[in-house]
Structure formats: C-alpha cells, structure tokens
Amino acid sequence: xxxxxxxxxxxxxxxxxxxxxxxxxxxxxxxxxxxxxxxxxxxxxxxxxxxxxxxxxxxxxxxxxxxxxxxxxxxxxxxxxxxxxxxxxxxxxxxxxxxxxxxxxxxxxxxxxxxxxxxxxxxxxxxxxxxxxxxxxxxxxxxxxxxxxxxxxxxxxxxxxxxxxxxxxxxxxxxxxxxxxxxxxxxxxxxxxxxxxx
Amino acid sequence: xxxxxxxxxxxxxxxxxxxxxxxxxxxxxxxxxxxxxxxxxxxxxxxxxxxxxxxxxxxxxxxxxxxxxxxxxxxxxxxxxxxxxxxxxxxxxxxxxxxxxxxxxxxxxxxxxxxxxxxxxxxxxxxxxxxxxxxxxxxxxxxxxxxxxxxxxxxxxxxxxxxxxxxxxxxxxxxxxxxxxxxxxxxxxxxxxxxxxxxxxxxxxxxxxxxxxxxxxxxxxxxxxxxxxxxxxxxxxxxxxxxxxxxxxxxxxxxxxxxxxxxxxxxxxxxxxxxxxxxxxxxxxxxxxxxxxxxxxxxxxxxxxxxxxxxxxxxxxxxxxxxxxxxxxxxxx
Numbered sequence: 001x002x003x004x005x006x007x008x009x010x011x012x013x014x015x016x017x018x019x020x021x022x023x024x025x026x027x028x029x030x031x032x033x034x035x036x037x038x039x040x041x042x043x044x045x046x047x048x049x050x051x052x053x054x055x056x057x058x059x060x061x062x063x064x065x066x067x068x069x070x071x072x073x074x075x076x077x078x079x080x081x082x083x084x085x086x087x088x089x090x091x092x093x094x095x096x097x098x099x100x101x102x103x104x105x106x107x108x109x110x111x112x113x114x115x116x117x118x119x120x121x122x123x124x125x126x127x128x129x130x131x132x133x134x135x136x137x138x139x140x141x142x143x144x145x146x147x148x149x150x151x152x153x154x155x156x157x158x159x160x161x162x163x164x165x166x167x168x169x170x171x172x173x174x175x176x177x178x179x180x181x182x183x184x185x186x187x188x189x190x191x192x193x194x195x196x197x198x
Numbered sequence: 199x200x201x202x203x204x205x206x207x208x209x210x211x212x213x214x215x216x217x218x219x220x221x222x223x224x225x226x227x228x229x230x231x232x233x234x235x236x237x238x239x240x241x242x243x244x245x246x247x248x249x250x251x252x253x254x255x256x257x258x259x260x261x262x263x264x265x266x267x268x269x270x271x272x273x274x275x276x277x278x279x280x281x282x283x284x285x286x287x288x289x290x291x292x293x294x295x296x297x298x299x300x301x302x303x304x305x306x307x308x309x310x311x312x313x314x315x316x317x318x319x320x321x322x323x324x325x326x327x328x329x330x331x332x333x334x335x336x337x338x339x340x341x342x343x344x345x346x347x348x349x350x351x352x353x354x355x356x357x358x359x360x361x362x363x364x365x366x367x368x369x370x371x372x373x374x375x376x377x378x379x380x381x382x383x384x385x386x387x388x389x390x391x392x393x394x395x396x397x398x399x400x401x402x403x404x405x406x407x408x409x410x411x412x413x414x415x416x417x418x419x420x421x422x423x424x425x426x427x428x429x430x431x432x433x434x435x436x437x438x439x440x441x442x443x444x445x446x447x448x449x450x451x452x453x454x455x456x457x458x459x460x461x462x463x464x465x466x467x468x469x470x471x472x473x474x475x476x477x478x479x480x481x482x483x484x485x486x487x488x489x490x491x492x493x494x495x496x497x498x499x500x501x502x503x504x505x506x507x508x509x510x511x512x513x514x515x516x517x518x519x520x521x522x523x524x525x526x527x528x529x530x531x
Binding site: 010011015017020032034037038039040041042043046047048049050051053062065066067068069070071085086087088089090091092094095096097098099100113181182183184186187189190 | 231232233234235236237238239241248249250251252253254255256258259260261262263264265267268270271274275341342343345346350355356358359362363366443446452455456459
C-alpha cells in the first residue's frame with residue numbers, strides 16, 4: 001500500500017485558492033468550515049510565500065493520540081480519518097494538531113463545538129465507501145474510486161501534490177534540480193519527521 | 199546639429215543594447231527566488247510557530263504550523279496522568295494507612311445529648327450544591343484524562359462515546375452552579391477563615407489527628423481553613439480556565455487555550471485529591487463530624503473537643519441548644 005502524503009511546492013503556489021474552493025464544493029463542507037486553506041507568509045514583502053495547508057495525515061498523528069474517546073483511525077494508505085459518531089467535540093485534537101486542521105461547526109450555546117470535521121484526503125469515513133451516510137458526514141470518497149484528492153488534482157500550477165509520499169517527493173526533487181531552487185516541503189518535518197533534501 | 203543629435207542617440211542605443219546583451223545571461227543564472235524567501239525551519243526556530251495571512255474569514259487559520267502542540271500532547275498523555283495518578287492514588291493510600299493505624303477519630307467525652315447549631319440551612323444548601331456539582335464535574339473531568347485507558351476497554355467505543363458526550367454536557371452546564379457555589383462559599387465563610395495564631399498552635403500540635411490531643415480552634419480549625427482556601431483558590435482557577443476552554447478562542451489564541459487546559463487539569467486533579475481527604479474526614483474519618491453538614495447541629499461535646507474557642511464564644515452568646523434551633527449566622531463572625 002502507498003503512504004499517502006500532501007506536498008505543497010511553495011515556489012509554485014500563486015494563492016489562487018482553487019484548492020480551498022474545490023474542497024468546499026466537492027465535499028459540501030458547511031459554512032464556516034475550511035478543510036484546506038492557503039496561508040501567505042510575509043505577505044507583500046520580499047520572499048513572500050503561500051502554502052496550501054490541510055490535514056497532513058501525520059505519522060503517529062497527535063490528534064489520534066490525545067483524543068479522549070479514541071475516534072481516530074489510520075487507513076491502509078496511512079490516511080488519518082475519524083468517526084463523527086464517536087467524536088464528542090471536545091476540541092483536544094485542535095490543541096495538539098500542528099497544522100490547525102480540525103474544525104468544529106458551532107452548534108447550540110456559546111462556543112460549544114459540534115462534531116469535528118477535517119480533511120479526509122478525499123477518503124470518506126468509517127461508513128461504507130460511497131454511501132449516502134458517508135457523503136453526508138465526510139464528503140466524497142474519491143480514493144475509493146481510484147482518484148486522488150481534488151485539491152491537488154485541480155491545482156492550476158501543480159504546486160499542491162498528493163499521492164504516494166515517495167513518488168511526490170521524487171517529483172519535487174526533480175523540479176528542484178531542474179530549476180535550481182526550492183524552499184522545501186513545508187510541514188514534512190513536523191508531520192512525517194523527514195525533510196526532502198534538495 | 200540634427201545629425202550630431204542622431205549620432206548621440208544611436209551611440210547611446212547601441213551601448214544600451216550591448217549592456218543588456220551582456221547582462222541578460224548573467225542575471226538569468228543568478229535568479230534564485232528561494233535565497234530571499236521565507237524558510238520553514240528558520241521561522242520555526244525563531245518563533246516556534248509560523249503565521250501568515252489568510253483570505254478566508256476564520257483568521258485563526260492563519261497559524262500555519264504550531265509544533266508546540268507536541269509538548270501539549272506530551273503533557274496530556276504523560277505528565278498529567280502521572281500528576282493525577284500520584285495525587286489521587288497517593289491521597290487514597292494515605293487515608294487508608296491513616297484509617298488502619300489511627301481509625302476513626304472518636305468522640306472521647308461521649309455524646310452529651312445537647313446540640314448546638316453549626317451550619318444553618320442556607321450554608322448547608324450551598325455546601326451540598328457545590329459538593330454535588332463537584333463530584334459530577336470531577337467524574338466527568340477524570341473521564342477525559344483516564345477514561346480512554348480505563349473505561350473504554352470495558353464498555354466499548356459506542357457506549358463510551360455516548361457516556362463521554364453526556365459527561366461533557368454535564369461538565370459544561372454544572373460549571374455554572376459550581377462557580378456560584380464557590381463564590382457563595384468565599385463570601386459566607388471568609389470571616390472565619392483568615393489564618394491566625396490559633397492555627398499555628400493547632401498545626402504544631404498535629405491538629406489532633408496525631409495522638410489524642412485536642413488543640414483549641416475557632417469555628418474553623420487550621421485544616422478546615424486549608425480546605426476553604428483550596429476551594430476558593432482552586433475553584434477560582436478551574437472556573438477561570440474552564441470558561442476559557444468552554445468559550446474557545448474568545449480572546450485566546452492556541453497557546454492560551456493549551457495553557458488553560460494545563461492549568462485547568464493540574465488544579466483539578468489536585469483539587470480532587472484534596473476533596474477526597476475532605477470527604478474522608480467529614481464522614482468515616484471523624485465521629486460526629488458529618489452532623490455539622492447533615493442536620494446542621496453538632497453535639498456540644500464534639501464542639502468542645504474540636505472547636506473549643508468557637509463553642510465558648512457561642513455559649514457566651516446564646517447558651518447550648520436544648521432541642522431548640524438557634525440561628526448560626528452570627529457564628530461566622
């Protein structure tokens with residue numbers, strides 16, 4: 001099985017936010033929730049970079065470790081998923097997540113959180129693949145259809161890469177070699193405890 | 199003159215072209231946008247977090263990376279269970295050793311049959327309201343820290359999740375009466391709980407716990423004053439940090455949320471340990487103590503043994519209560 005990862009080539013990202021829009025549309029993500037976002041660092045200054053960020057599907061995922069009800073699981077493709085039936089909306093995964101991936105719909109009184117929502121790597125949830133229930137809770141299951149996450153698939157500059165970690169790392173390395181520069185695979189050290197040497 | 203001008207222009211143009219031709223290949227090779235760009239490791243080393251601008255309304259999502267979540271994870275998964283486990287199991291072990299060696303602190307002069315009002319109805323209501331809330335808050339809180347390891351394997355995922363969901367609701371909603379109780383306790387018993395010289399003497403003589411000594415005490419002895427301040431300060435801290443967690447990101451960032459959870463959980467487990475001691479001494483630990491919060495009236499002999507100065511004060515004021523209730527509000531002064 002592949003070890004699925006995301007890689008954002010910051011030297012290519014033009015902050016068009018198509019990945020954000022594609023994700024919201026594909027999964028009919030509720031208002032106020034963003035599974036993916038584009039963060040621009042040093043905006044308007046020399047050396048500015050934009051990075052598209054969602055759940056990185058970490059190795060030894062912190063969210064899964066701290067969850068009080070143990071609602072997370074890792075698929076054979078190393079995608080970190082969770083069960084909304086088990087989630088109690090405590091907010092702990094957000095404190096532990098290095099990438100701010102978990103999102104909570106605001107329900108009821110004051111700041112009380114609903115069931116957590118996050119990037120599923122377009123792989124749905126514990127329900128039957130492609131079922132109505134799965135779609136309602138987690139959105140489309142593209143992986144089960146043999147497709148990769150839509151955000152990366154439709155990235156106009158091919159900045160955002162998704163797929164087997166070794167393959168996308170190879171693609172990135174070749175790019176860096178050819179053009180002579182690269183600001184590195186953002187988040188990889190934190191998520192996978194490895195960096196792509198370039 | 200016109201031709202000279204044309205010559206100058208031509209010469210200038212040629213020079214410019216030559217310069218451009220020379221410069222072009224050189225500059226094309228020098229372009230390295232990464233050289234001046236932001237670098238992940240450098241940013242992380244500087245601030246231990248990376249933050250930028252986002253164009254979506256949720257401005258919190260501008261935090262790109264916060265690896266300090268790892269330290270928080272370490273706290274939640276390792277440090278806190280240790281602190282909590284040692285404090286709570288340690289307290290239970292201490293009590294068991296104490297109970298087995300010393301046994302119940304007996305009423306040495308026996309029951310006199312005459313009682314005196316120690317806590318009036320309002321005081322007892324506030325005490326039991328706070329106590330009931332505390333027990334439910336403590337169980338639902340400990341569930342968050344220890345439930346996954348201790349309870350989940352026993353009852354399974356669905357049942358544990360269902361229970362934890364209700365526990366969370368209870369934890370959130372009962373925080374309000376609990377906080378009110380802490381505030382009322384603070385106001386209604388502050389008069390009798392200012393530490394004074396009597397407490398030093400009381401502590402020096404082991405508070406009557408060691409041996410069969412009965413050091414004099416006011417309405418509240420040194421130990422009770424300690425419990426009072428644990429409730430007031432501990433209760434204040436858990437309430438403040440708890441509301442920060444309950445109203446997430448209202449003026450708090452990710453670090454302050456982590457900090458609130460750390461403060462809340464450490465204070466809470468120590469609070470639970472202290473309250474186990476309090477429950478013990480108020481029930482099976484000491485003969486006659488429960489009546490103070492149960493019926494509100496204590497035996498005069500009990501009051502003489504444990505709160506002699508308070509009893510003298512009360513006797514001087516009203517005399518013992520022979521089956522007739524006396525207002526105890528004045529006693530707090």
